[in-house]
Amino acid sequence: MSHECKVETALDILVGKWKPVILFNIFQHGTLRFSELQRLIPNITKKMLTTQLRELEYHDIINRKVYPQVPPKVEYSITDYGKGLTPLLESMHEWGLSHIAHLDKIYGENNTEKSN
Amino acid sequence: MSHECKVETALDILVGKWKPVILFNIFQHGTLRFSELQRLIPNITKKMLTTQLRELEYHDIINRKVYPQVPPKVEYSITDYGKGLTPLLESMHEWGLSHIAHLDKIYGENNTEKSN
DNA sequence: TGCCATAGTATACAAAAGGATACCTAGAGG
DNA sequence: CCTCTAGGTATCCTTTTGTATACTATGGCA
Numbered sequence: 001m002s003h004e005c006k007v008e009t010a011l012d013i014l015v016g017k018w019k020p021v022i023l024f025n026i027f028q029h030g031t032l033r034f035s036e037l038q039r040l041i042p043n044i045t046k047k048m049l050t051t052q053l054r055e056l057e058y059h060d061i062i063n064r065k066v067y068p069q070v071p072p073k074v075e076y077s078i079t080d081y082g083k084g085l086t087p088l089l090e091s092m093h094e095w096g097l098s099h100i101a102h103l104d105k106i107y108g109e110n111n112t113e114k115s116n
Numbered sequence: 117m118s119h120e121c122k123v124e125t126a127l128d129i130l131v132g133k134w135k136p137v138i139l140f141n142i143f144q145h146g147t148l149r150f151s152e153l154q155r156l157i158p159n160i161t162k163k164m165l166t167t168q169l170r171e172l173e174y175h176d177i178i179n180r181k182v183y184p185q186v187p188p189k190v191e192y193s194i195t196d197y198g199k200g201l202t203p204l205l206e207s208m209h210e211w212g213l214s215h216i217a218h219l220d221k222i223y224g225e226n227n228t229e230k231s232n
Numbered sequence: 233t234g235c236c237a238t239a240g241t242a243t244a245c246a247a248a249a250g251g252a253t254a255c256c257t258a259g260a261g262g
Numbered sequence: 263c264c265t266c267t268a269g270g271t272a273t274c275c276t277t278t279t280g281t282a283t284a285c286t287a288t289g290g291c292a
Binding site (some may be wrong): 132133159185186187207 | 283288289
């Protein structure tokens, strides 16, 4: 039947504590070096940044360009294929915005914490 | 500016090993009892089913209707608000399908495992 | 009296994800 | 020859998620 739900496949590439914010920044700036990402995302460790970038690279969402220099220079950018994510990310962002408003309506504005 | 990325908010309500398949089933069947969900989702434990359902309920995606009987009867259904998720879920499903094809093209069909 | 059913809780545990910290490389500048 | 730099690894530890298993409540039925 092939009607299997593939929502999880889409989820997979976005899940991870830092992937959305990494993508957001690369989308915004076009191209970013590793150290620029580190600056833009306070609190992220090199290890986390590396693993999340590698996962996105594996999925062909971002491109990793190494300049053979010392000290090293590595630039990350969205692949052409990765740009196809834009509509989906925008839908999710829109839905997220309105959902925050909805939760406010239900539980009140003063509920900053998630009772998840 | 309020241009903050709210993709994570959308992500939040879908993350959890079982949420997509739970939603999928309730969407398909309209209304399902706890035990019916258990049957439809082999391997899920009562505890996981309970916690995932409670999280979805907190977000007003599903409705929990308790019949005061013995033995207990509890029915779960999508709320009207929750139905607003449909377009997003469909976009994710579509993207997921084409992404699987894309990965196949890159890494070959015989790569069932994720090198995530 | 004892057993069945449903929709859970409680407890203990295993696995996965994430975090902190130290270390590595090799050339440029002092 | 010491130190700085950028972009990482390696190792160990903590937190979060998920799993397994046993237990509970209540009324109807034999």
